[in-house]
Amino acid sequence: MLAELRRLVDLQELDKAIQEVTQGLEKLPEDLKAEAAILEELKAEHAAHLKDLEDLKSQRRETETEMADMEAGIKKSRQRLMEIKSNIEYKAMLKEIAFKEDQRDQKETRILELMDLMEAKDQVIAAQKEKTQEQQAFLAQQEVELKVQMKKLKAQLSVLEDQRKKLRKGLPAALLKRYEFIRQRRNGTAIAPVREGVCHGCHMNILPQQFIDLQKGEEILQCPHCQRILYWLGEEAEEEEASQKKVS
Numbered sequence: 001m002l003a004e005l006r007r008l009v010d011l012q013e014l015d016k017a018i019q020e021v022t023q024g025l026e027k028l029p030e031d032l033k034a035e036a037a038i039l040e041e042l043k044a045e046h047a048a049h050l051k052d053l054e055d056l057k058s059q060r061r062e063t064e065t066e067m068a069d070m071e072a073g074i075k076k077s078r079q080r081l082m083e084i085k086s087n088i089e090y091k092a093m094l095k096e097i098a099f100k101e102d103q104r105d106q107k108e109t110r111i112l113e114l115m116d117l118m119e120a121k122d123q124v125i126a127a128q129k130e131k132t133q134e135q136q137a138f139l140a141q142q143e144v145e146l147k148v149q150m151k152k153l154k155a156q157l158s159v160l161e162d163q164r165k166k167l168r169k170g171l172p173a174a175l176l177k178r179y180e181f182i183r184q185r186r187n188g189t190a191i192a193p194v195r196e197g198v199c200h201g202c203h204m205n206i207l208p209q210q211f212i213d214l215q216k217g218e219e220i221l222q223c224p225h226c227q228r229i230l231y232w233l234g235e236e237a238e239e240e241e242a243s244q245k246k247v248s
């Protein structure tokens with residue numbers, strides 16, 4: 001194989017590694033953002049539950065005041081009962097008292113209901129508080145890990161970029177330009193191996209004469225279908241790959 005082609009294959013591997021590391025660097029903060037959003041959601045839910053609890057408390061206070069008023073009204077009616085002389089009026093007042101007592105009992109039932117609801121809400125709030133604290137701790141831990149991971153990736157990237165710089169120096173500018181041009185149009189793969197006459201960039205057969213020329217290893221050839229630069233690993237490598245395929 002031409003030395004230039006071998007270098008291009010190495011360059012492509014480096015470029016792919018650099019792309020992967022760069023994507024990792026972009027993705028890590030995104031993952032953290034998602035976790036932070038979950039925490040914000042939990043906090044918002046917590047605030048909503050607290051508001052619900054406050055509403056229940058104020059409903060209870062209101063109902064208790066209403067009940068106290070009713071109690072006072074019943075007391076007053078009972079006192080008036082003593083002063084009533086007429087039998088009809090007396091019966092009417094008894095009826096009124098019974099009606100008021102029934103209403104008061106309804107309020108009492110409502111207060112018990114509200115107390116149950118408050119208790120349930122307290123439990124929800126406690127469970128949610130725990131969940132929020134867990135998420136907060138998880139997020140803090142993720143932040144530390146992110147920093148470590150980012151540092152590692154940045155160091156990796158700088159090593160890879162140095163290697164790329166060196167590798168590019170050994171390649172002619174025109175070939176590099178061609179490589180970049182194809183790479184951008186072919187999803188990061190500008191150079192592809194040919195095996196048994198087939199381009200492994202697009203899986204199409206190249207021309208028989210092209211395959212013969214490629215095997216000679218004297219010039220740089222491009223696939224007639226996908227325009228990728230082609231290289232041939234040699235007969236031995238082809239046989240080795242074929243036998244590996246059979247084993248697996």
Ligand SMILES: [Zn+2]
Binds near residue numbers: 201223
């Ligand atoms: Zn091709």
